[in-house]
């Protein structure tokens with residue numbers, strides 16, 4: 140393998156890709172852009188930045204290929220063909236599109252089979268956050284591949300977090316984080332919907348109750364306790380509520396939402412998880428025991 144060069148191809152110049160392109164252009168790296176819709180790269184061409192009319196042309200002109208497409212399907216549409224395979228040798232491919240771990244590992248196998256290094260990089264933030272150099276990119280891939288990717292990814296101004304050599308680990312971690320964010324947001328929106336229906340102030344709900352709860356620290360302590368449980372570590376018994384008490388509280392939430400004629404099917408599914416864990420003998424255990432319903 141050659142060492143990481145400064146010639147970069149960026150495949151995909153959508154909302155996130157254009158934020159990456161702007162940072163890479165500002166860093167002075169030699170860049171070639173490709174996008175399916177030419178209109179998105181035309182402004183760059185007018186500024187004298189190299190653009191390509193075919194993926195294979197962009198990749199042929201680069202040492203490091205950064206991919207930022209919609210998803211795995213778009214990635215396979217653009218990359219998995221003989222023409223691209225023939226020009227990948229001794230290059231490095233960095234997959235920044237959001238994918239699953241299995242999709243990342245399958246791409247890594249194909250890329251490696253063409254004598255090309257591979258790094259899975261999952262972006263945790265919005266395009267504007269990346270433009271402001273405040274984004275984080277979680278990366279996985281061999282140490283050698285990561286060393287080659289580092290100067291290019293650093294040029295985006297992002298904080299890099301290398302989580303290990305196994306391709307796909309970055310995707311697992313970022314999808315785990317997304318699971319937290321999305322479910323927490325849905326929970327907050329459910330609360331806001333309840334407030335709207337009951338004509339209770341959303342500001343009181345968010346500022347006085349929710350943020351106060353988060354600031355008091357019990358939430359962070361619960362997260363740390365769950366982490367220790369998931370690691371199989373011993374820790375002192377919690378004086379917090381038992382799982383069966385949590386379920387009663389959750390059933391109150393469902394009742395309140397039903398009275399307010401809100402959608403509750405997703406809440407019923409969570410109630411089933413409580414029932415399974417309690418039926419499995421974890422009724423007196425901490426809320427962390429709910430993980431048993433997810434893993435068994």
Ligand SMILES: NC(=O)c1ccc[n+]([C@@H]2O[C@H](COP(=O)([O-])OP(=O)(O)OC[C@H]3O[C@@H](n4cnc5c(N)ncnc54)[C@H](OP(=O)(O)O)[C@@H]3O)[C@@H](O)[C@H]2O)c1
Nearest residue numbers: 151152153154155156175176208209213236237262264265
């Ligand atoms: N936006 C965010 O806040 C954010 C945050 C973290 C991660 N991400 C990830 O970043 C990636 C890009 O997101 P984005 O916000 O830039 O989305 P976007 O603005 O919709 O851009 C999608 C890109 O994929 C291209 N594309 C889609 N299907 C294609 C296909 N079949 N063949 C070729 N090109 C195809 C689009 O090309 P056209 O321009 O021709 O349509 C465009 O360049 C996604 O995986 C997303 O999950 C985004």
